[in-house]
Amino acid sequence: WEMYMEIKQLLKQGFSQTKIAEKLGVSRTTVYRHLKRSPSEMEEWVDSLQYKKKKLDPYKELILSWLRMHPDMSAAQVYDWLLEK
Known part of the structure; x- marks a missing residue:
């Protein structure tokens, strides 16, 4: 704008x-x-x-819970875990 x-x-x-x-x-x-x-x-x-939806919006809470439990988790690990789900 x-x-x-x-x-x-x-x-x-x-x-x-x-x-x-x-x-x-x-x-x-x-x-x-x-x-x-x-x-x-x-x-x-x-x-x-x-208001555009993001691809990871449905997984936001799951990812945040992983990061709370494992604050040292890398983006690559998050990606791998998502692929497993």
Whole structure:
């Protein structure tokens, strides 16, 4: 959302889309994509990112219980244990 607002502001200041991309350190495609979206579409997109489910969400409590019992457990061990389950 912040980038969208920055792009709009820089556009109003007279910067070209190419210069905006350079200034923000993103690709021109990213700038074009943001400009295609209306403010309401942009807001919906940002909201959808906040509620995106993660692959490990169903295993969160299980992993946390393992880590409480074995605080020195490595990520590789957690992965192996998940594969066994």
